[in-house]
Amino acid sequence: MADYDEPIWLRPERAATGRPAVRSRPEITAAALAVADRGGLDMVSMRNVAAELGTGGASLYRYVSGRGDLLDLMVDAAAGGVELRPPTGDPVADLVAVGEGLYAVMRRHRWLPELVLTRPTLGPNAVEVLDHVLALLADHPGDAGSRLEVFALLNAVVATFALNDHAAPDRPARAAAYLAHVAATGDHPRITALLDGPAPAPAPDHRAALAKILTGLLA
Amino acid sequence: MADYDEPIWLRPERAATGRPAVRSRPEITAAALAVADRGGLDMVSMRNVAAELGTGGASLYRYVSGRGDLLDLMVDAAAGGVELRPPTGDPVADLVAVGEGLYAVMRRHRWLPELVLTRPTLGPNAVEVLDHVLALLADHPGDAGSRLEVFALLNAVVATFALNDHAAPDRPARAAAYLAHVAATGDHPRITALLDGPAPAPAPDHRAALAKILTGLLA
DNA sequence: GGAGTTCGCGAACGGTGTTCCCGAAGTCTA
DNA sequence: TAGACTTCGGGAACACCGTTCGCGAACTCC
Numbered sequence: 033m034a035d036y037d038e039p040i041w042l043r044p045e046r047a048a049t050g051r052p053a054v055r056s057r058p059e060i061t062a063a064a065l066a067v068a069d070r071g072g073l074d075m076v077s078m079r080n081v082a083a084e085l086g087t088g089g090a091s092l093y094r095y096v097s098g099r100g101d102l103l104d105l106m107v108d109a110a111a112g113g114v115e116l117r118p119p120t121g122d123p124v125a126d127l128v129a130v131g132e133g134l135y136a137v138m139r140r141h142r143w144l145p146e147l148v149l150t151r152p153t154l155g156p157n158a159v160e161v162l163d164h165v166l167a168l169l170a171d172h173p174g175d176a177g178s179r180l181e182v183f184a185l186l187n188a189v190v191a192t193f194a195l196n197d198h199a200a201p202d203r204p205a206r207a208a209a210y211l212a213h214v215a216a217t218g219d220h221p222r223i224t225a226l227l228d229g230p231a232p233a234p235a236p237d238h239r240a241a242l243a244k245i246l247t248g249l250l251a
Numbered sequence: 252m253a254d255y256d257e258p259i260w261l262r263p264e265r266a267a268t269g270r271p272a273v274r275s276r277p278e279i280t281a282a283a284l285a286v287a288d289r290g291g292l293d294m295v296s297m298r299n300v301a302a303e304l305g306t307g308g309a310s311l312y313r314y315v316s317g318r319g320d321l322l323d324l325m326v327d328a329a330a331g332g333v334e335l336r337p338p339t340g341d342p343v344a345d346l347v348a349v350g351e352g353l354y355a356v357m358r359r360h361r362w363l364p365e366l367v368l369t370r371p372t373l374g375p376n377a378v379e380v381l382d383h384v385l386a387l388l389a390d391h392p393g394d395a396g397s398r399l400e401v402f403a404l405l406n407a408v409v410a411t412f413a414l415n416d417h418a419a420p421d422r423p424a425r426a427a428a429y430l431a432h433v434a435a436t437g438d439h440p441r442i443t444a445l446l447d448g449p450a451p452a453p454a455p456d457h458r459a460a461l462a463k464i465l466t467g468l469l470a
Numbered sequence: 471g472g473a474g475t476t477c478g479c480g481a482a483c484g485g486t487g488t489t490c491c492c493g494a495a496g497t498c499t500a
Numbered sequence: 501t502a503g504a505c506t507t508c509g510g511g512a513a514c515a516c517c518g519t520t521c522g523c524g525a526a527c528t529c530c
Contacts, residue, residue: 248467
């Protein structure tokens with residue numbers, strides 16, 4: 033029937049019989065989060081997470097089918113930290129507020145934007161956020177696909193902002209270095225002009241940009 | 252002065268003296284592209300790319316400072332395949348056209364969306380695209396930051412579409428499976444209603460969504 | 471022709487995800 | 501209570517990864 037593996041949240045956490053497991057899925061999630069917060073995403077190895085729990089590396093496979101599951105659990109755990117305020121009646125403003133909540137979580141967990149962008153995952157907590165977004169869109173016309181599209185793009189746009197702001201700060205710096213070089217050669221007048229502006233990029237207003245994007249998307 | 256490494260395009264390709272290198276940066280880029288097109292991103296290992304060239308694995312480090320450089324070269328090479336048509340005068344329509352060009356390239360190279368999203372990189376070819384976008388925005392008010400923001404978001408939005416459509420098709424399927432489960436429980440009426448729509452998501456219109464986003468962003 | 475420099479790359483190091491296997495520990499049945 | 505049964509924990513091993521080291525060969529320049 034299904035040629036893809038079931039998501040971890042559809043698989044039973046522990047067996048009913050036999051020796052009971054000493055650790056739980058939330059405990060493992062917490063350990064992975066701690067490792068990632070401390071050392072970044074690529075410190076999240078099976079052995080490191082196991083060491084955080086004080087266990088052997090192979091034991092994790094009793095709780096999780098591989099590293100991918102670990103990352104999925106982390107994403108959804110983070111989604112649980114998104115603040116969901118009651119709707120005010122203005123869909124755009126309320127969606128921007130959700131975006132701010134997402135951004136705040138991504139600021140706390142600098143590894144999150146990358147995961148949100150490359151492996152969009154829906155777990156229990158993310159479903160709660162999705163449900164909230166659907167509530168904000170209740171009075172708005174549009175089919176199921178377009179509503180899901182709003183949700184996906186809200187996530188992606190905020191993650192893009194957060195990634196450039198906090199997660200990979202040296203990458204924009206590298207791009208800027210190359211841009212400066214191109215500007216110096218003078219072969220691209222528009223780029224030269226771009227970098228001769230008054231202030232050297234005074235931190236663009238993400239909130240305003242997100243509001244404009246959502247306004248357009250809901251028009 | 253700079254605490255980040257220079258991008259590869261600012262480093263000289265080959266030394267002026269000594270034994271001349273037998274291969275070139277474009278050759279290595281082409282080999283990496285071939286490996287990635289054939290087997291996906293995580294087949295792009297130093298040893299695999301070297302084998303594609305018929306050389307030893309360690310030789311690559313004469314041309315590239317590490318795997319990251321390889322990925323940067325791949326992204327920029329792909330950017331060289333984006334079709335840039337002359338402006339028609341309608342900024343939104345012209346930006347959508349650029350988006351279509353990006354999407355077409357990402358369809359050809361299924362590994363590209365992930366790289367575009369997680370390691371935004373500016374090389375010579377990408378600068379050409381940026382320059383084109385700046386030309387489209389020439390008559391439009393806005394400071395340097397907002398122009399770069401338009402460019403970054405255009406890339407990110409298209410990459411998000413392409414990722415969900417082609418690059419990781421089993422991931423949306425997994426999310427859909429979990430969503431169906433949540434809908435079946437009935438705890439989230441809005442989600443249950445969402446999946447009871449007429450057609451089961453008849454492929455959302457990316458072009459229209461992108462046009463709306465850009466319209467809002469440029470408003 | 472000699473000095474100087476770079477190139478190619480085999481070998482090695484430490485780390486990774488994952489699988490195998492088996493003794494230990496618990497639950498369930500008789 | 502005794503035994504059958506099932507799962508759990510985790511050491512060991514496998515294949516692969518990115519990267520560094522070092523050295524002989526190849527080439528340029530003086």
